[in-house]
Amino acid sequence: MKGTDVLLDQDYKYGFVTDIETDTIPAGLNEDIVRLISRKKNEPAFMLEWRLKAYQRWLTMTEPAWQRVHYPQINFNDVVYYSAPKKKGDGPKSLDEVDPELLRTYEKLGIPLQEQKMLAGVAVDAVFDSVSVATTFKKKLEDAGVIFCSFSEAIQKHPDLIKKYMGSVVPHSDNFYAALNAAVFSDGSFVYIPKGVRCPMELSTYFRINAADTGQFERTLIVADEGSYVSYLEGCTAPKRDKNQLHAAVVELVALGNAEIRYATVQNWYAGDKQGKGGIYNFVTKRGKCAGAHSKISWTQVETGSAITWKYPGVILQGDYSTGEFYSVALTNNYQQADTGTKMLHIGKHTKSTIVSKGISARFGENTYRGLVKVSPKAEGARNYTQCDSLLIGDRCIANTFPYIEVDNHSARVEHEATTSKISEEQLFYCQQRGLSAENAVSMIISGFCKEVFNKLPMEFAVEANKLLGVSLEGSVG
């Protein structure tokens, strides 16, 4: 299948570097570094204590090895834990004060930060290396009572909310990378939707890694108070570099009674070159808690980038009648590896979860779905439906499915379906016979395969995701 080759070889168009003066600390990790980061951010004492607690805990932990991904030992003392564009004085108060070079960078990435140029109805928090550089539409959101700001700002301005919810879903001791993140995280986004408020626009954070040898450790916390609703999207890109870079984020979502959070990710970190050199290690802990009755959390992810993707956005279904969803497209091309899936923990009565996972592997890509559905003894009437579909392009790629199911309540219903298919020569020929080029044919077949997941994305981003898949696959059908 020749056409697919052209498709899979497309260039990573976000691979440029922004030339900007930075405030970068020396590589390495020790207690002083943790203190330095906290000091740079002018944090209150409770934050520093929390960081140090996490750091001490991290020192006692070992890197997990059960995942099906292969990479050389990471030396955590080679990583730079903080790098930020230099700012004058206190940093930008408004968009007019943001360094034009940064504005140009985001514009080039397709995320103009000037409100008049933006997608109407989407507010953006732009995180550049270790810090948030701008948050748009703040006024409009404030009018609705919504808090949307960088994590650093939230620590300063809303310490009570931070104290109450930070670590309530992903504790500082949760796992090796979550502990590391808790110790050194530098920024991220914070969202609070007050009781009964339907957030008037889509919220979105755009993560950009720019500096070399820097790890990005951001934290996102979204709290939806009773009866509120929010839809949130994150996007990620990074320059092309020969060395691998670490991205270890933590995302926590809290939905109180009758609240709904929809969280979508379009992840397009640099994936490394055709020989597997370079690229981002994307080791992320994402978890939501449906704390109240009738609450709902929905994860949608389109993972096309990164050398290695390793994450399991899950939902703790604590409130009775709460709902968790996970819709995922993960693509591995060339030497990319992905071990991803979800965890649905049914605790409350009549809780419901849906898992739809679409894995696409091309060339030497290895794609693993790993999912846990756990029904606790009290989760009367819990229900889960899981569907895992794998699509293989070529015959040297790999797809694995590891569903773990633990059911401790007899009234629970858990269903699992899995399929593996290939793009058939006949499908490709059929499309070509109608005049479509092989590349177009393949991307059409693939977006058809992913449709159930794309349908869950906010409309503006569904189009983006489709394009992204086309780009990421360029050149691989062959």
Add this chain to the structure above:
Amino acid sequence: MLEVKDLRVSIEDKEILKGLSLSVRAGEVHAIMGPNGSGKSTLARAIAGHPSYTVTGGSIRYDGQDLLALAPDERARAGVFLAFQYPVDIPGVGNSYFLRAALNEVRKHRGQRELDAMEFLDLIKGKIKELDMDPELLKRPVNEGFSGGEKKRNEILQMTLLEPKLALLDETDSGLDIDALRIVADGVNRLRNPQRAIVVVTHYQRLLNYIVPDYVHVLVEGRVVKSGGKELALQLEAQGYDWVKPQTVAAH
């Protein structure tokens, strides 16, 4: 328009077409008949450029160019259309979306403007009506769950939309009910014009009552063993293939 000369085609090292020649001029309709497995679909698919059919000898010229030098999608854009004997499903891809993408590829190639979703909808609505198809079929994924007859009608819908110069219809009549057969035949006849050539592969004389061919060819074991006018189809219908098969001829 189409000049097939001494064509040899193999699938997985098995020779299926063993020196086949066929000449079709613009404005003509040719019917190809022959027993199961004689190579009719192989011929049609080789002309369209299916990658698993290896051409080991001979030539195919189309519209003054070497067709074998073109990729399947280039052949399609140059006006070669194949209505499949067994159309495939494309899960998740809306039929209407697919049809518009195909039409716009072809239009681009012809130097015409691409149609937007609204313009396309207007166009397709008319065609759907002509073929008495259920408009719901436009919303469903390409061929997925279509009945046999619906798939065949969908092929003809694509043909009327793309307006090819050379249409190859591979057993488009099988699976159609009696009314559908007439409707589909009408659709094909509407496309008949002096600039266009049509090759129909069929097992049944019935279709040829509606689409009256200028020539009928009989394919046996990878060769054209007999050619004639439309009466040949009637004769085959009455007498079967035995009398035209090479060994039978030799035995007399």
